[in-house]
Amino acid sequence: MTFDPSYKEQALKSVGTRVLRPDGVDKVTGRARYGADFNMPGQLVARVLRSPHAHARIIRLDTSQAEALKGVKAVVTAADLPDLTDGDTALFAILDNSMARSKAKYDGHAVAAVAAINASVARAAMKLIEVEYEVLPHVVDVDAAVAPDAPLLDDTIFTTGVDPAPTKPSNVANRSEFGHGDVDAGFAKSDVIIERTYKTEQTHQGYIEPHACVANCNADGTADLWVCTQGHFVYRQVCADLLGLDVSKLRVTSSEIGGGFGGKTHVWAEPVALALSRKAGRPVKLVMTREEVFRASGPTSATSIDVKLGATMDGTITSALATLRYTSGPYADAWAETGAMTSFACYDLENVKAIGYEVVVNRPKVAAYRAPSAPMAAFAVESAIDELADAIDMNSVELRIKNAAQEGTRSSYGPVYGPIGIGPTLDAAKAHPHMSAPLGKNQGRGMACGFWFNFGGQTCSDLNIGADGTVTIAVGTVDVGGSRASLSLIAAEELGIPYEHVKAIVADTSSLGYNDMTDGSRGTFSSSMATISAARNAIKTLRERAAMMWEIPVEDVNWEEGFAKAAGPKHGNRAPLSIKDIAAEAGNTGGPIAGHSELVADGAGVSFGTHICDVEVDPETGSTRVIRYTVIQDAGKAVHPAYVEGQYQGGAVQGIGWALNEEYVYGEDGRLQNPGFLDYRIPVCSDLPMIDTQILEIPNPNHPYGVRGVGETSIVPPLAAVANAVSDAMNVRMTHIPVSPPRILAALNAQAKE
Amino acid sequence: MTSISVSTTINGDDVEFLCNVDETLLDVLRNRLGLMGAKEGCGTGDCGACSTIMDGRVVCSCLVLGAETQGREVETIEGMSDGRELHPLQVKFIEHAALQCGICTPGFLMAAKALLAAHPDPSEEEIRFWLAGNLCRCTGYDKIVRAVQDAAAEMRGANA
């Protein structure tokens, strides 16, 4: 039976309620087990030696003294992780990043690792490893890296996507371009042109739980990995490829995850832990320190973005052009390309062009961070839109509404949109009381829109019905923020049973088929699709069993609200059979009752949000407080509204932190100066007001209940919303994120001198 | 390294353990006593995920040496519920969806418990400043503040 994912309007009993999450008690009592909370008998402790240089050739690496230290059971270097990547550049980047081969490419790049009987022996062993470096010139700044005389990171990188192909290597890995129309003609038609360059600094996802795993490689070729990850099936594949293990023999169990936000979609030190265990013949626990998390796990890109907008005095944007330069760390990727695709996605533009340049620098390998690449592009574009509104003396929400994309608009990244939600979020913003609330002295208001692609992907679910009629569902998407609750609601809805009768778990890689990661806002979207499909398969079996019990044809059995009901007058007044009744007889009607589903959830549908932000700026110190914040976003259908609100609030606050405080600070020596939560300051409770949310529900046509992904879009608008609010409060345009106190004071001083 | 013998009280029980001089209370709780509810988010006292209560004060257990707990009273998340009965703060955190990933939750609950012991009727601002030493990256704090407000109201009602 093929699964029909199309939306059908129906009254819902469970979906949309605010039930208690199934993992709640474990998490409030300290019993939930995260990455570092697992231990194995005979386990060793791992520590990783990291480069103190931003860019250095490894001339000599001598581990003999460390190996000789009592209590040391294994030391590994790149030689213990031979290159099995067979020309796959993305896989090679993961390998080289996990353990530097010939060159250390950033401050914090791993060069060797130790497994010892305890942490103090491991630390002592690290000091005995001799590394001779030839320090090379480095570059960390995105604009400096594209300069013709910049130090070269990799002489095999020749910019792709340019014609003619370059003859010399450079730090620009690729050029990408999107758009349509004729931007020059569009600018010629405009009355007003806004042209500015914006910069955003590198930020970290800032999950509170550092990367942690326990690896165990057995002599018989089997292996286990307990790890905090957003995608244990993907980790299994990558680690098996890099270690040369059979996929089916590596069992990966995802622990509870203490935050990921994209940063735990990438493999970091797990291959090293497995290599240590393989060499030592014992289980190895590897937990990163916070400093290692900042120095050596992936931050987002730092960017430099030029935006040019042209418009007529009636507010029609006649032309839009953006040139986006994104850092990717030392390895080429597609972060600038993603930024270019998203930059103008909110608008209906006749002439638009976005050009992306991917720039390699001596910083950690960039990782996905919640709607990766979109927030920076939105900061630049939404700031320019705000400035354009000022220039033509038009209300900025009206300007956005006038130019908003709608069904039938050709998107700036290519395809024509189906039904989309940007218009409704703008209308809701315009009507929101926040928009017209009075502002005091030194206060300002900003708004911004944001866009993100959502994903679906490969997904499985097993639904088993117990002898008492209660139900377990096993899913393969890691629960990062309450999806076990939402998926239990979905199963309860479909089967017609109470939520409390369903228990959802995340299965390990040996217990369920392959699942893509929890990324791209896909967790609830795609696993709910698989769960609905599995429940419908189980209902088919339940009807068959009821028919058997009644000795009537299965066609005469309907499933209604949790009961099998005999249809038609010839079956008399049979009392309906509950799941419990049917399950109790399962042993005599063909065995256990279950529903399974393996599918590709596709057609997730793009997502839009609009945010409104009020700030108060202290002109003496440049310190900024957010005093009111409103998030408006389309959820399609909010399965568990409290956790949808939580996604909106959490994403908004991460964006606020990015806008106001957070940045990687590098010294002249290319070393990270603030690898800790004291100096890399994320928002704390006393920094913030309540975050108001408004959930719009415009059903996704490609999901039975209309669900869309909700997790990522909320981080896209805040950078611009905050910067626009600060600009409004101070009457000075802020073009460099974060708008930290020194930058605000510098802008105010520059303004005073004019 | 010579070990130190320590006698202390943890969650009301007498506990004795040996630890090294450089071992933190967090190390002792997690590695020697099997109390894994306190989490290490930073090891430098910046994130609050390892918050415990020592002699009535919230401390980052990563900044307290194991040996310092000699003769003190330590409360951890494992001692917060009364057997099967959850503390009102624990109940309200679940009801208000005040946790997503949950790694910061034990620390927040410890800090909130100490807050309500000192201020049974805290203002929103008091809550926000008392909890400013605990980092949460998922929730944006909104639902955490509401859960603490609701728990405070319920506990005042129960005591009235």
Place this chain on the structure above:
Amino acid sequence: MVEVTLWAGLRPLAGNQEHVTIEANTIRELLRRLQERYPGLEGPIKKDVAVAINGTIYRDDWSQSIPDGAEVFLMRRLAGG
């Protein structure tokens, strides 16, 4: 017949064409025929491609049918957070 638009990075591998017309009823058929005509596309199609049909982006479901007159784009498969 389907007119498929290629993203800029693919065009050098397809005779520098932006639009290619192909006889295809499903995404699978479309991708197979594209590779037959332009063998250079094999690598990207294997790893890097998503397909937009009338604005809906498909990343995996190659059995998806392509309606008559549909607007079809080959796009890069992106990473999410």
